[in-house]
Amino acid sequence: MVKISIITPVYNVQNYLSKCLESILNQTLRDYELIIVDDGSPDKSGIIADEYKKIDSRIKVVHKENGGAPSARNIGIDMAEGKYLYFPDSDDWLEPNYLENLYKCAIKSNADLTISGFVIEYFENNESHSFQTSVNSVNFNNYKSVRENIHNYFNNMMVAVPWNKLYKTNYIKENNIRFPNLKWDDLHFNLEVLKNINSVSISSISGYHFFRSRAGSETTTVFDGLLYEKRREQFTHILDIYGYWGISDPNIMNVLYGYYAARLVQCIQEISINNLPYKRKTIKNILNDDISNIAVKNGLFDSKILELANFPLKYHLYTTCLITGKILGFVKIHMTSFFYKFKAQSVNKAIKVK
Numbered sequence: 001m002v003k004i005s006i007i008t009p010v011y012n013v014q015n016y017l018s019k020c021l022e023s024i025l026n027q028t029l030r031d032y033e034l035i036i037v038d039d040g041s042p043d044k045s046g047i048i049a050d051e052y053k054k055i056d057s058r059i060k061v062v063h064k065e066n067g068g069a070p071s072a073r074n075i076g077i078d079m080a081e082g083k084y085l086y087f088p089d090s091d092d093w094l095e096p097n098y099l100e101n102l103y104k105c106a107i108k109s110n111a112d113l114t115i116s117g118f119v120i121e122y123f124e125n126n127e128s129h130s131f132q133t134s135v136n137s138v139n140f141n142n143y144k145s146v147r148e149n150i151h152n153y154f155n156n157m158m159v160a161v162p163w164n165k166l167y168k169t170n171y172i173k174e175n176n177i178r179f180p181n182l183k184w185d186d187l188h189f190n191l192e193v194l195k196n197i198n199s200v201s202i203s204s205i206s207g208y209h210f211f212r213s214r215a216g217s218e219t220t221t222v223f224d225g226l227l228y229e230k231r232r233e234q235f236t237h238i239l240d241i242y243g244y245w246g247i248s249d250p251n252i253m254n255v256l257y258g259y260y261a262a263r264l265v266q267c268i269q270e271i272s273i274n275n276l277p278y279k280r281k282t283i284k285n286i287l288n289d290d291i292s293n294i295a296v297k298n299g300l301f302d303s304k305i306l307e308l309a310n311f312p313l314k315y316h317l318y319t320t321c322l323i324t325g326k327i328l329g330f331v332k333i334h335m336t337s338f339f340y341k342f343k344a345q346s347v348n349k350a351i352k353v354k
Contacts, residue, residue, distance in 0.1 A: 004032040007076030008090045009069040014044040016091035023093035029100035034059045035076040040066030070179035087162040098207030106166045109139045109201035114166040117206030137204045147245050151252050154259045160187040228267045235260045258299030265309045272325025287316045
């Protein structure tokens with residue numbers, strides 16, 4: 001059995017794929033298999049993958065009809081023979097010792113899930129910005145400690161994404177956990193991973209480089225105005241998990257509500273700066289939604305700026321919401337460095353662990 005099964009879906013990344021694959025081949029940890037799933041990519045991504053397969057016997061390439069990243073990752077899970085699963089995005093890259101360090105953490109803790117920090121790389125308006133996201137190392141060795149603490153890791157992206165994690169393969173397969181066929185499937189997958197998990201290890205290492213702002217990537221697309229619906233769907237799933245756990249502690253729930261309220265501010269920002277015909281209706285839907293109202297009234301914020309941006313949502317001030325959204329959008333577009341520095345500072349707020 002190899003140590004890690006690395007699974008990466010590939011679609012329209014011909015300009016980025018070689019850098020990603022080279023960073024994997026240059027890992028100091030050598031005992032892995034790399035499963036590349038070409039999701040019907042119309043560019044040369046599949047050809048590039050096949051060329052790499054010729055030069056390294058650890059690489060397996062699957063070509064399939066386009067079905068989205070979830071279906072591609074699920075094929076990889078079914079094929080995986082490693083002790084752990086790892087899911088890098090094909091337009092990102094890894095520092096040479098990243099997987100070795102992450103694997104050592106996983107082995108030492110014997111956790112079902114090991115989570116690391118990462119580096120966010122932005123490129124906007126011909127300017128590049130890199131910010132490190134890192135937290136203190138800690139192990140949660142039973143389901144009670146996981147459930148009492150994992151809420152602290154939602155707001156800094158550490159829970160949502162799959163590319164900063166090692167998953168025990170046996171745990172994933174024995175519990176039949178797969179990526180759902182949804183936009184932004186990552187968080188839904190990780191919530192199902194957490195649902196019945198008994199151990200999670202958080203590592204302070206941060207050797208994964210996440211390329212945030214590639215034009216046309218899922219992380220920069222607003223899904224034709226459906227951002228709010230997707231965010232609400234995600235948060236409803238979070239509430240379902242906490243209901244399953246029987247957790248209603250206000251100290252925990254208000255942190256989660258703060259996480260969702262911050263996502264609502266993002267929705268207002270994106271709606272305000274885009275030319276959507278149903279802008280007014282969408283904002284009113286947000287303001288009148290029961291879950292939104294609870295979140296904006298009870299949510300705890302790590303940032304005074306977010307707290308101020310939340311004010312018009314809290315008091316149903318439609319015009320002020322629109323103005324606030326436009327201001328945030330303007331700052332994002334025209335004061336890029338300040339905007340992303342602020343986001344990085346928000347991500348790196350101290351985390352309290354019970």
